[in-house]
Amino acid sequence: MYFDDHPPPTFHARYGEHEAQVSIAAAEVLSGTLPRGAHALVREWAGLHREELDADWELAHQGQPLARIDPLP
Numbered sequence: 001m002y003f004d005d006h007p008p009p010t011f012h013a014r015y016g017e018h019e020a021q022v023s024i025a026a027a028e029v030l031s032g033t034l035p036r037g038a039h040a041l042v043r044e045w046a047g048l049h050r051e052e053l054d055a056d057w058e059l060a061h062q063g064q065p066l067a068r069i070d071p072l073p
Contacts, residue, residue: 001060009057013042022046024053045072 001011009024013034020032020039027046034042046053049069056066 001056001066003060003063005060009054011046011053011056013038024050024057041072048072 005021008030010021010030011024013020013022015034015038018032018034018038020029020034020042022028022042023030024046027043029039052067052069056069059066
């Protein structure tokens with residue numbers, strides 16, 4: 001997440017040379033690109049951590065440090 005992102009709530013995912021801005025609500029790529037397999041992993045991860053992503057979005061908009069979110073096991 002970037003502190004200056006605007007709504008809708010999003011996060012950024014990177015995979016190799018690919019980067020995408022992904023919606024928190026639907027885990028859909030809004031801009032950029034990810035390979036299909038990487039996007040599937042991002043969707044899985046976002047589904048497991050939706051509440052944490054929402055909380056970090058709020059922290060970012062308050063200019064507060066973000067909480068670390070664990071990767072997929």
